[in-house]
Amino acid sequence: MAPWDWPALSAAYAREEFAVDADALRPYFELDRVLTEGVFAAATALYGLTFAERPELARHLYRPGIRVFEVTGEDGAGVGLFVADLFARPTKSGGAWMHTVRDMADALGERPVVFTTMNVPAPAAGRPALLTLDEATTLFHEFGHALHGLLARGEYASLTGTNVPRDVVEFPSQVNEVWLREPSLLAAYARHVESGEPLPAGTLERLEAADLWGEGHRTVEYLGAALVDWAWHSLTEETVDAATADPAAFERRVLTEAGIDPDLVPPRYGTGYFKHIFGGGYAAGYYSYVWAEVLDADAVEWFREHGGMTRENGRRFADELLSRGDTRDLLESYRAFRGRDAELEPLLRRRGLADAAA
Ligand SMILES: [Zn+2]
Numbered sequence: 302m303a304p305w306d307w308p309a310l311s312a313a314y315a316r317e318e319f320a321v322d323a324d325a326l327r328p329y330f331e332l333d334r335v336l337t338e339g340v341f342a343a344a345t346a347l348y349g350l351t352f353a354e355r356p357e358l359a360r361h362l363y364r365p366g367i368r369v370f371e372v373t374g375e376d377g378a379g380v381g382l383f384v385a386d387l388f389a390r391p392t393k394s395g396g397a398w399m400h401t402v403r404d405m406a407d408a409l410g411e412r413p414v415v416f417t418t419m420n421v422p423a424p425a426a427g428r429p430a431l432l433t434l435d436e437a438t439t440l441f442h443e444f445g446h447a448l449h450g451l452l453a454r455g456e457y458a459s460l461t462g463t464n465v466p467r468d469v470v471e472f473p474s475q476v477n478e479v480w481l482r483e484p485s486l487l488a489a490y491a492r493h494v495e496s497g498e499p500l501p502a503g504t505l506e507r508l509e510a511a512d513l514w515g516e517g518h519r520t521v522e523y524l525g526a527a528l529v530d531w532a533w534h535s536l537t538e539e540t541v542d543a544a545t546a547d548p549a550a551f552e553r554r555v556l557t558e559a560g561i562d563p564d565l566v567p568p569r570y571g572t573g574y575f576k577h578i579f580g581g582g583y584a585a586g587y588y589s590y591v592w593a594e595v596l597d598a599d600a601v602e603w604f605r606e607h608g609g610m611t612r613e614n615g616r617r618f619a620d621e622l623l624s625r626g627d628t629r630d631l632l633e634s635y636r637a638f639r640g641r642d643a644e645l646e647p648l649l650r651r652r653g654l655a656d657a658a659a
Pocket of ligand 1 (some may be wrong): 443474
């Protein structure tokens with residue numbers, strides 16, 4: 302067995318061992334219900350936000366089928382506009398993302414206008430749009446970015462909302478993913494589109510067990526790539542010539558010195574095709590993904606310790622983190638929210654790499 306056999310063998314093992322059929326879940330994730338009774342309901346419970354659809358505004362947008370919601374705080378004050386452009390169409394860029402057409406800026410009296418864009422296949426006329434579990438997770442994720450933009454406070458647009466350093470911008474969105482699995486919410490929004498039955502008990506737990514399969518391998522190949530990125534961007538005048546004379550040998554030395562055997566677990570991206578770090582804007586920043594997840598897992602543990610999806614918890618997260626944007630160092634904001642620096646153990650436990658009972 303060679304390293305490149307791993308993905309196929311691992312997938313074959315998982316199919317047999319866990320027998321999960323993610324497609325069979327789609328009837329339980331009807332888009333409109335996931336959005337209003339899942340994503341929006343979580344934002345109401347945590348942040349006191351309410352959402353009123355404004356079809357007369359949507360008429361002015363670039364395509365039909367895009368929905369506009371006016372977002373209001375529990376004090377009745379306008380928070381901003383949320384625009385959902387969720388269906389795929391020809392010429393639309395692939396993937397899913399959040400963007401703002403206007404950022405929060407008190408100095409100008411401006412409120413945010415925030416878009417969530419996805420590429421859900423449009424259903425046939427008269428049929429409901431059904432999401433995969435991955436797409437439902439993405440909707441919660443992208444809405445986490447939207448909340449970061451909507452709950453922003455500050456004078457200047459350049460410092461509010463998601464205008465934060467790259468290595469923390471994914472943190473609030475990843476935290477928001479956790480509410481997808483909140484039992485009370487799940488019981489309300491994840492209902493079979495025809496029978497109305499709730500998701501069969503234990504379904505998500507089985508999927509989670511399947512997801513953990515291969516986590517050690519995934520973590521090591523990712524960290525290998527992050528280490529190689531750092532090594533290339535830490536070269537000095539004295540070391541650059543030797544490294545560039547034989548890039549493959551340099552990469553191998555970096556990994557071996559970190560205790561990774563590249564013959565067993567090659568880095569997710571090798572130096573020769575690591576586009577992220579040589580032209581994709583992630584120079585010395587490939588670690589961002591896992592760092593955001595360290596913060597995310599540690600923050601989610603705080604929510605669990607304090608009773609989960611409550612208004613009090615949401616208020617604290619919004620006051621100390623979401624609303625601050627880049628007006629305060631994020632680690633300072635994190636400390637104010639958490640009462641201490643982030644710890645690594647919650648992420649290790651989430652990934653099944655440390656004992657759950659630690
Ligand atoms: Zn994101």
